[in-house]
Amino acid sequence: MNDITVTSECPELAEPYLRQVLDTAGLAVEYVRAERNTLYRRGADGEEIPVSDFAGGYGSVLLGHNHPEIVTRARELLTAQTPVHAQFSRHPYANHLAAALNRVIHRELGTDEPYFAIFGNSGAEAVEAAVKHAELDRGMRISALLEEADGRLTAARSAVADGATVPAEVCARLGVPATEGFASVEREIRRRNEKSAASPPLFLALEGGFHGKLVGSVQLTHNEGYRLPFKSLAAQARFVPNGDADHLRKIHAAERRTLLAADVVDGRITVTERELPVFCAFLVEPVQGEGGVHPLTAAFAGEIQRFCADIDCPVIVDEIQSGMGRTGALLASSRVGLRGDYYTLAKTLGGGIAKTSVMLVREARYRKEFEIVHSSTFAKDSFSCHIALTVLDLLERDGGRAYRRAEERGEALRAVLDSVHADFPDVVKEVRGRGLMLGLEFHDRSGASSAELRELAGSGLFGYFLAGHLLRRHRVRTFPTASAVNTLRFEPSLQVSDAELEQLRAGLREVCALLRKEAVAELLPSGD
Template sequence: MDTNNSAAEGPELAEPYLREVLDMAGLAVEYVRAGGNTLYQRGADGGEIAIADFAGGYGSVLLGHNHPDIVRCARELLEAGTPVHAQFSRHPYANRLASELNRIVHRELGTDEPYYAIFANTGAEAVEAAVKHAEMDRGMRIVALGEELQRSADSARDAVAGGSVVADRVLRRFGVSAAAGPAAAFAELERHLTEHNTAQLERPPLFLALEGGFHGKLGTSVQLTHNEAYRTPFRSLAAQARFVPWERPEALKEIHERDRGVCFELVVADGQVDVAEREFPVFCAFLLEPIQGEGGIHVLTAEFAEAIQRFCEEIDCPVIVDEIQAGMGRTGTLLASSQVGLRGDYYTLAKTLGGGIAKTSVMLVRETRYRREFEIVHSSTFAKDSFSCTVALKVLELLETDGGAYRRVEERGAALRAMLESVRADFPEQVQEVRGKGLMLGLEFRDQSDAESEAVRGLAGSGLFGYFLAGHLLREHRVRTFPTASAVNTLRFEPSIELADEEIARLETGLRDICALLRDGDGSRLAGAATG
């Protein structure tokens, strides 16, 4: 198969190092056409070579490449001269899209509380919008808390002036002497509490996120992505996160006890001044994916989801559900999280929302959390336009019509999973596990670092193990997929609902070939692109 589709065009200036990595793994291929579940590249004779696409634009083309109804919608919009750039005006199409999203969300969650929509262009930008909104909300709650503490202090001061005294146990607790009299004791106590409270009220936010999670690579979202290689170069730029071990709900209380914030409030009861503790909202938000995409296709259980929901409600920490890769019908419902009973305060949706054509995303925030002031301090030049919103409405129409697309996801996903499980059963020494839901599945290979074959050990130690496997599938079997970015021993499969039985069979042949090569220690064939 010819993988060099383009003639020499001079030096590589568009991400040349990435091109070198793709070349090494045998993935530097130019695709010239796409349709359904297929990408096409040019062969040496100029003819097209069909490639079964199991990568699916990292999950962006659930309905297939260039779906005819979506293409028709896009063409009609452009031919009609739809206003792509009409910022700071009425956008009725955006409101229709927000209303349709609400209708589906209400059905899946069993609620009628509105979710307000902030539109964006990419998934990472939607996450940034959610995080910014949560921090604005936290900041406004902090201001309100500070004002309440001040009012309580004023009332307590008036009470002391009227003859009330500070309770002895309070004076002992804070190391204040009563020798100079009630007024002086109160003044000293107030000074101590004010210093403490001021320090608390100025604390920066902490975020909670799951180990293995991926939320983007922008300034803030990268700090909420667990992969340390992505975070470390930019650790001084953005907010800090506490990463919660996967399926360890007891760790939530441990983190809370270690990092929680407390403010002290002066209160008057039964003629005495006392001190009450007020929880300070140091935790800005808890970010999680219902199915971790880049972390290795790990599925959140209903039990862990319930524990997270209960914990966040107890400490008044909003939940941001990142549905960017798992949502938009990929698991058989619009929200993958609805299947485990999780309700988010925020949702982020992208990828298939644009039908594989429009670049669009949305952040949804429930009414009880919404801050309308956010609409003034946050904006995005290319968001909320007629083209992307109308295309997204067509996508929802195609997903929702008779529920056929959702049923197709379940049926095609079950067929694909059955094949993957059969490969695992036949090659237990090579395949660790099959994970996922619907058309978001992963096949984890066992660590080959101790393989008898030096060539296989070399692939395992390269940091690109899964990419070499993907290169072999492409080169030898005309199948396209990738490993998950933070777990390179796991190949991901996120095809469209157009997935055919023949394509599943072709993938099966390729996977069995890989397993046999690993079993036989034939690493040189797996690394064929790197060795020429």
């Protein structure tokens, strides 16, 4: 048998460049244990060093690391040898989870319309499933429209045979010779309809949005660094500035397509237009995570809802970071009056242990055919479904005590960030977010008098160096948002204590003081 012993001298093969980047910022730390809102690393003498976790698994551990009830449930399931690989069989636990999610969603939306569940393993996979389902639905709607147009052409042809006339203006509008009569009209209508129907789907998404890095979802992510290298692989998106309803209407005017139909009115052939569903879906985060923690306003949520209803474009609400109680409700979007045709949930759904996600589709949009053409090896398994049911129970227990806790802890965290902003307005630009999903944006330092600070500001790693200093000097773990590196994110668990909040306050105040003094050397790993 081969010796598979691994030593510390083995070469770095697991994403070595990322390791190098983390090293540069002082963030390449191995954590050896986790509980509540704390991660532990090893010190030089082997002792455990606690680190207050304000990154929270990018929103995955709202209930805390290794929550005792979730761990107990996981042990019970594994001890009972619960099946993980039992695909293509009956999964009652998945149905129980879907029903439990529906009960909460119905309460928050004030509706009784069912949402059907398609399970996955990650947030990006849930987005991919939503996009695939929306495109299946779009294709089926286009087929129905073409069939209807074909039927109306057949009826019009029969009417012409019975004496209906083809006005010259109809031929002129279509650019066909009047001498050929209805035959040229029919031929041109079919040609145009086939061309319009073959138009590739377009997606709408917000500037600053992040929906994953898989083949489809990366094209819906606004950050060009992630998207453009793969632009030829998937359908394209049109990005809308957050809050700009006029831009929405301009995009629609530029991209809309129609199908033509022939009708008979008073013995004369007329040609009418029907809107073709070019836009497959509009993807929205109620609170943008990677884009800098920008909340969606109720006013713009209403504009999106009305616009999409007018053109029959489904709304996919991406609740992967903001959902599952982080903002004080299961759905952050319910707080701003946005109702989705689709919802994607992940991260906290797995309780910080199971890797699971779900895509929910409302009954009015659901296509049963999707269940045959889409599948996922690990999805809908007993382990992850039972863990997710435990998570929902913890959120809903005692009349939703966890939601109230998220709001209360969020207000306490906001007070800390606001106090830092108030004392350092020349350093901190803004505090944004909702509940336990907050961001603190620093002013751009590219115009600083210090050449070292200008270089740091232009490195693309500004926020990572600040996070590295907080980790090394103050034992506080956070990260910048991926597409807005001047913004630090704060997504701790419900377990975050007042002492940890004060620890964060002290750390941020020192960072701000160093930036004010332009003391770059003290912010870098070599300065500690």
